[in-house]
Amino acid sequence: MTITQAIEKRKSRRTYSDKPISPEHTALLRSRVDEYNQRSGLTIRLVEKGASAFAGIRKSYGMFKGVRSFFVMKGPAGDPHLKEKIGYYGELLVLEATALGLGTCWVGGTFDPSGIRRSSGEELVCVITVGPVPASETARERLIYKAIHRGTKTIDQLSMVTGTPPAWFQRGMKAVQKAPSTRNTQKVLFTYENGSLRASVPDTYKFDLVDLGIAKLHFSLAAKGRFEIGNGGSYIPPEKE
Numbered sequence: 696m697t698i699t700q701a702i703e704k705r706k707s708r709r710t711y712s713d714k715p716i717s718p719e720h721t722a723l724l725r726s727r728v729d730e731y732n733q734r735s736g737l738t739i740r741l742v743e744k745g746a747s748a749f750a751g752i753r754k755s756y757g758m759f760k761g762v763r764s765f766f767v768m769k770g771p772a773g774d775p776h777l778k779e780k781i782g783y784y785g786e787l788l789v790l791e792a793t794a795l796g797l798g799t800c801w802v803g804g805t806f807d808p809s810g811i812r813r814s815s816g817e818e819l820v821c822v823i824t825v826g827p828v829p830a831s832e833t834a835r836e837r838l839i840y841k842a843i844h845r846g847t848k849t850i851d852q853l854s855m856v857t858g859t860p861p862a863w864f865q866r867g868m869k870a871v872q873k874a875p876s877t878r879n880t881q882k883v884l885f886t887y888e889n890g891s892l893r894a895s896v897p898d899t900y901k902f903d904l905v906d907l908g909i910a911k912l913h914f915s916l917a918a919k920g921r922f923e924i925g926n927g928g929s930y931i932p933p934e935k936e
């Protein structure tokens with residue numbers, strides 16, 4: 696499965712099998728973490744025995760079961776684009792793990808951060824659970840999904856368009872519809888006018904900019920271009936289009 700195919704397949708998983716990630720998959724994920732940390736200046740870490748952050752109803756509000764491993768999504772507190780980068784590179788890891796057949800879930804609130812190590816000057820933004828999962832969702836996962844999900848916004852609700860955008864716009868927006876977001880609020884707005892496209896969020900909630908990074912990544916993978924960094928950053932299509 697390619698990363699782009701993983702966009703179609705991914706869904707948040709909250710019940711994990713009682714098995715560790717295989718050594719081959721662990722090595723691959725670790726090498727990706729190193730690569731993305733080098734590229735971005737982030738200090739993401741893969742924790743393999745982290746069950747205590749999710750143990751007991753009190754810590755995970757009963758949402759998660761069997762969590763052993765997670766990515767600790769952190770970086771320099773002074774980086775003005777910290778949260779957007781966390782969203783972008785975290786979602787790349789999510790899609791890579793999905794392509795390996797592993798389950799994942801972004802977790803901003805329902806875990807206990809107290810035992811997670813970080814250095815001074817580092818900000819812990821959130822974690823992403825990762826690991827082997829039962830082939831189909833458990834009844835409990837389906838219940839949580841129903842309670843949180845409330846359906847997906849249409850492309851018209853996710854964008855404001857003046858004029859007729861090129862074909863890549865639809866491709867990108869379909870991938871944005873599939874992107875995870877905080878409580879599935881899907882707040883990122885894509886505005887197309889005068890031949891250019893921008894992505895923005897209100898930035899009124901602590902994870903809005905994480906959602907921005909995730910949505911920009913989904914759009915860019917499907918449309919094959921890239922976005923300038925920043926809230927309101929412009930889309931740069933590939934040279935041959």
Ligand SMILES: Cc1cc2nc3c(=O)[nH]c(=O)nc-3n(C[C@H](O)[C@H](O)[C@H](O)COP(=O)(O)O)c2cc1C
Pocket residue numbers: 705706707708709758800801802803804805806821843844873874875876877878879902905906909
């Ligand atoms: C930044 C962020 C934080 C999240 N925090 C939590 C959380 O604390 N607990 C949880 O169960 N799900 C959390 N989620 C998962 C979302 O609820 C989920 O992505 C959304 O409902 C869409 O469902 P899907 O991922 O299955 O498409 C979070 C997602 C994002 C992007």
